[in-house]
Every structure is written in structure tokens, then in C-alpha cells.
Amino acid sequence: MRSADFLRLWLANGLWWFSMWMEMVVFGWLALTLTNSAWWVAFVAFSRSAPSAIIGVFGPIVTERFLRRHVILTLQTVNLCGVGTLGVLLAYDALQYWHLATVALLNGCAWALDWPTRRALIPDLVGKVRVVDGMMLENILQSVARLLGPLVAGVTMERLGAGSAIWTLFAISGVAVIILSGVSTDSRSPSPPLGIGDSLRRMREGITFVRDNRPVFGVLLITVIMNAWSFPFQALLPVFARDVLQQGPMGLGLLGSANGVGALLGLLLVHFSRRRWNNQWIFSAGSLLTCVGLCVFSVSELFSLSLIALLISGCGQAGFSTMQSSVLLVESPDHMRSRTMSALVLAIGFGPLGKIQSGVMAVAWGAPLAVGGMAASAFVATALVMVFLGGFLASSARPSH
Numbered sequence: 001m002r003s004a005d006f007l008r009l010w011l012a013n014g015l016w017w018f019s020m021w022m023e024m025v026v027f028g029w030l031a032l033t034l035t036n037s038a039w040w041v042a043f044v045a046f047s048r049s050a051p052s053a054i055i056g057v058f059g060p061i062v063t064e065r066f067l068r069r070h071v072i073l074t075l076q077t078v079n080l081c082g083v084g085t086l087g088v089l090l091a092y093d094a095l096q097y098w099h100l101a102t103v104a105l106l107n108g109c110a111w112a113l114d115w116p117t118r119r120a121l122i123p124d125l126v127g128k129v130r131v132v133d134g135m136m137l138e139n140i141l142q143s144v145a146r147l148l149g150p151l152v153a154g155v156t157m158e159r160l161g162a163g164s165a166i167w168t169l170f171a172i173s174g175v176a177v178i179i180l181s182g183v184s185t186d187s188r189s190p191s192p193p194l195g196i197g198d199s200l201r202r203m204r205e206g207i208t209f210v211r212d213n214r215p216v217f218g219v220l221l222i223t224v225i226m227n228a229w230s231f232p233f234q235a236l237l238p239v240f241a242r243d244v245l246q247q248g249p250m251g252l253g254l255l256g257s258a259n260g261v262g263a264l265l266g267l268l269l270v271h272f273s274r275r276r277w278n279n280q281w282i283f284s285a286g287s288l289l290t291c292v293g294l295c296v297f298s299v300s301e302l303f304s305l306s307l308i309a310l311l312i313s314g315c316g317q318a319g320f321s322t323m324q325s326s327v328l329l330v331e332s333p334d335h336m337r338s339r340t341m342s343a344l345v346l347a348i349g350f351g352p353l354g355k356i357q358s359g360v361m362a363v364a365w366g367a368p369l370a371v372g373g374m375a376a377s378a379f380v381a382t383a384l385v386m387v388f389l390g391g392f393l394a395s396s397a398r399p400s401h
Contacts, residue, residue: 266314296312
């Protein structure tokens with residue numbers, strides 16, 4: 001925290017996460033209101049995450065050419081403009097579903113470049129030895145944002161309407177832009193690509209590194225599994241809130257916040273677990289716990305039990321999200337950092353397939369069976385990676401204290 005640039009990035013990231021979690025609730029509820037269809041609710045979430053697969057492959061060709069602070073400031077401004085456009089359309093009662101999906105798509109493109117760049121910047125600001133500590137601090141704000149973002153979205157829509165929620169998002173993004181404009185680091189890739197041929201060569205080197213480093217490869221495999229089968233539940237929360245639990249926007253916000261409370265409590269478990277387990281074990285255990293919580297949530301018809309199940313799932317997500325980037329940043333040499341993080345975006349890019357699958361299953365069999373079946377599949381697949389991927393759970397460093 002002595003680093004002024006890290007402090008600014010940390011605060012801006014907190015606002016960035018807050019707006020993202022708030023956006024999920026607001027966009028999902030607007031989609032449900034406009035279409036009354038679980039499929040189209042899931043499709044908005046698909047639009048938000050679809051760019052990750054393509055941009056995860058080609059992102060370093062762009063981001064490694066520029067100062068990292070310039071990249072994140074520009075992309076934060078894209079979010080600001082997109083939300084502002086929706087606010088104007090709502091004010092004039094002209095908002096249509098395709099507007100919502102388009103802005104979700106643009107924000108998804110920005111996120112796919114922005115998120116790995118923010119993460120790649122952290123080791124330059126705090127030093128590689130403090131990467132896990134930096135990620136712990138990052139996840140404190142992320143967990144608070146996961147708690148407050150959905151709650152603020154639900155309360156604002158319940159009391160003041162969706163338009164006020166959109167303008168709240170706009171204000172949050174605007175403050176983040178102001179904070180990021182004060183970041184002064186000249187951090188960038190140690191050796192920017194010289195051209196398309198050099199970029200393609202780097203891409204091949206990145207693929208080889210990811211394949212041969214078992215901790216990195218295992219984290220990416222489980223990331224694919226969790227994004228394809230576990231995390232799509234978030235797209236169906238509006239359907240659970242209204243159709244399964246008979247709740248309105250306030251209840252939807254509370255469901256999202258319960259996940260955030262669990263993530264915040266889970267950080268304490270992560271902190272004390274670091275004394276006994278290495279990063280990969282914490283990451284894997286968190287993934288399994290997330291799936292268990294979602295399986296309970298999928299069969300619950302009581303609002304109170306659903307809140308508890310999402311809290312348990314959030315505890316697991318704390319281990320997953322903290323150690324996901326930590327393993328990659330610790331295991332990757334400096335010249336591979338951006339490429340490894342872009343490979344992570346590519347793995348996250350399997351999420352859109354999961355959202356489409358969850359939408360189809362929800363229409364055919366109902367949202368509870370869709371979420372429960374996919375979470376159970378994620379649990380089994382994660383356990384198989386832990387058992388059969390040799391060298392994944394072995395540590396290249398001693399557990400942190």
C-alpha cells in the first residue's frame with residue numbers, strides 16, 4: 001500500500017468490480033422485464049462474456065504494444081460510454097433488448113483486454129514476492145463489491161427504478177476513470193512485439209509454456225470447467241428470484257449479495273489456509289466448495305436456505321478467484337506474464353458456452369435442474385483434474401505465511 005500507483009489501481013479495481021456485479025443484476029433484470037424469457041436473460045450474459053474466447057487469443061498483440069495504464073484507462077472509458085448510452089435510451093423510454101445486448105457485448109470486449117492487463121500490472125507495482133498479498137487485497141475489494149453491487153442494484157431498482165441504477169453505474173465508472181488517470185507507472189511488456197509474425201511466434205511460445213507448466217495448465221483446465229458449468233448460474237439468478245423464490249428486485253439483490261458475503265468470509269479461510277496448503281490446493285478446494293453450494297441452491301425452494309447456499313458457494317469462490325491469478329503470476333516469468341493472463345481470458349471464454357447451455361436447459365427442464373446438473377458436472381470434472389493431472393498440485397514454492 002506504500003505504492004501510490006498500486007493504491008490507485010486497487011481503489012479503481014474495487015469500483016470496477018462493484019460496477020460489474022451491479023451490471024449483472026441490472027442487465028439481467030432489464031432483460032427479463034423486456035422479454036420475459038430465461039433464454040434471453042442468459043443471452044445477455046452470453047453477450048457479455050462471448051468476446052473472451054477470441055480476444056483471449058489475440059489480446060497480447062494489442063496490449064503488449066502499449067503502456068498498461070493507457071490500456072486500462074481507455075477500456076474503462078469504453079464502459080463509461082456504454083452505460084451512459086443506456087441511461088439516455090432509458091430516459092427517453094427508447095431502450096430495446098438489442099441495445100442491452102450490444103452494450104453487454106462491447107463491455108465484454110473491453111473486459112477481455114482490461115482484466116488481464118490489470119492483473120499483469122500488479123507484479124510490477126508490488127514485486128513478484130508480494131503477488132499473493134496483492135491478490136488478497138484485490139479480492140477483499142472484489143468480495144465487498146460482490147456483496148454490495150447486487151444489493152445496491154436491487155435496492156435502487158426497487159425504490160428508484162432501473163434508470164437510476166444505470167446512472168449509478170455511470171457515476172461509479174466515471175470515478176474509476178478519474179482515479180486511473182492518476183496512475184503514473186510506465187509498466188509495459190518487457191519486449192513489445194515487432195510485428196504480426198513476431199506476435200504469432202509469441203503466441204506459439206505461450207501455448208507451449210502453458211502446456212508444459214502443470215500448475216498453470218491445471219488452473220486453466222479448472223477455469224474452463226468452472227466457467228462452463230458452475231458460474232453460468234449467475235445469468236439465471238433473476239429467474240430464480242422471480243419464478244422459483246417469488247422475489248422482486250430486492251430479493252434478487254440479496255441473492256447476489258449472499259454470494260459476496262460468502263466470498264468475503266472465504267478470504268479469511270484462504271488467509272489461514274496459506275499456512276498449510278499451497279496455492280493450487282486452495283484453488284481446487286475452493287472450486288469444489290463452490291459446486292457444493294450451487295447444488296444445494298438448485299434444490300432449495302426456501303429463500304433463507306438459498307441465501308445460505310449462495311454464501312457457501314461464495315466462500316469457495318474466494319479460494320478460486322484469489323489463487324487463480326496468483327498461481328499464474330507466480331509461475332510465469334516476466335516475459336510470459338501477459339501471454340499467460342491472456343490464456344486465462346481464453347479459458348474464461350468458455351463461459352459463454354455455459355451460459356448458452358444453461359439457457360437451453362432452463363427452457364427445457366427449468367432453471368433449478370440446469371444449475372444443479374451443471375454444478376454437479378463441474379464438481380466431478382474438477383476432482384478428475386486433481387487426481388489425474390500429474391504435477392498440478394505439487395508446489396514450486398513453499399506455502400505462504
